[in-house]
Amino acid sequence: MLIGNLGKDPDIQFLEGNIGVAKFSLATTETYKDRSGKLISQTEWHTIVLWRGLAELAQKYLHKGSLVYIEGRLKTRSWEDKEGNKKFATEIVGDNLIMLDKRGEGLQGGGFENFDNAGPEDNSSASPEPGDERLPF
Secondary structure, eight states, rough: OOEEEEESSOEEEETTEEEEEEEEEEEEEEEEEOOOEEEEEEEEEEEEEEEEHHHHHHHHOTTTTOOOEEEEEEEEEEETTTTOOOOEEEEEEEEEEEOOOOOSSSSSOOOOOEOOOOOOOSSOOOEEOOOSSSSEE
């Protein structure tokens, strides 16, 4: 579960069978005081991957700076680059997305919206389910 801001607009591609997959970076920031009382902020960057209906919703409603809540699972993949070196990437495959932008900033009509998706194994496309305007925790 992550809450953060998009670092860039979602990049969507369509695979065979018109299956949408969107990728974007998400920044999460932790702020705390050190022993001397100085405020310290640390930002982590995560790669988010959304499939099918969630990918299309991300393309339509999300943009750089959007505040979102993402639920998902870690997925690590590996490949060899052109020089034969083994590379690894750990991504978060999103199963649930809640847009947290203030009313009017992210959605036409505004408000918090909750969308979920069963993931790439699900053959159905996800449809939006309105949130109840409460945070998920």
